[in-house]
Amino acid sequence: MKQTIKLIFCTLFTVVFLVSCASSGSLQSYFVDNQESSNFISQDIPLSMVKLDKSAFTEEQNEAYNSVNKLNFLGYKANENNKETLKAEIKKVKAILSDAKYNDLIEFSDRGRKIIVKYIGTDDEADEVIVFGSAKELGFGIIRILGDDMSPDKMSTLFVALQKANVDENQVQDIMNFFK
Template sequence: MKSIFQIFFLLILGVQFSGCNQEPTLQKYFVNHQNNENYVMVDLPAGMFLSFNDELANADQEAIESIKKVSVLAYPLNGSNTANYESEVAVLNKILSQEKYKLLMKIGNTTKGMRIAYLGEEKAIDEVVFFGNDSDKGFIVARVLGEKMNVGELMKLVGNLENGDIKLNLKQFESTLKKLDEIES
């Protein structure tokens, strides 16, 4: 009887270890670097910088409401951290080249470029990722987190933003950045 329990325990343990995903994720990358002095991290609820008026179409309002939070992690080059820049960009490129990230757009080359990808299904996106790098300035990664976001609707939002139909609440956004700067000083 004791050997049956041992075999059962080993079987459960084996299943748990085989189910653990050791693949690096963008979320782990953010968590591992949030307190690193070479990085700047900001988490913003969507309501902090997006506001919309009642005249917008329901689809636009739903698209805005599907955005829950934006997390930004930046690695500005300052002379003392340039040695790690290429290895950090390589790590992010490896993460974003995983099959689960669906590429929307990629422009540039190895020294300067931008990539936009998403997680989820086209009409039910959970996360949109913007990754931009410049070997002279550093890199920035932004995660737009939401619930059932729609690529087409998000692209329409960008158009409406350019037309002025959607207003950025930059005063509150700038106020938050100033407070963060004061904390870091």
């Protein structure tokens, strides 16, 4: 009897261990796997380094901006030789973002560029906000927005304000140069 219980316990432990180690294809692991690849650019940006004119922000947008700590950026550059690879990489990212843990926030197209914004968390508090943008001629970029007490509703109003904001391109020059 003790032998059977011991065998069941060991089998159960092994199954739990193997399942917990299985790669589920998370966005974080996608970042880690590709940050050193030649067609990718990766950059961690503390929000304190991004200077914006917040004078036109509403109180809600200001709260959302102040709740963000840092941005993780991963970009893939398109060129004539990697069109199929670009499609495959976009398909991988979309597969990751189709997981039920990613909640839809905003999705729109602008001049041939598609933007998808999702978040992980509840309707009241987001643990992480993800912005995925792609364009056939440029490639794609993913921004993981990490912070404390981020509200999905407030973040969506912040994204609207950021579309209209004047961002100093010198702050993101490495990223801009990568896509040229």
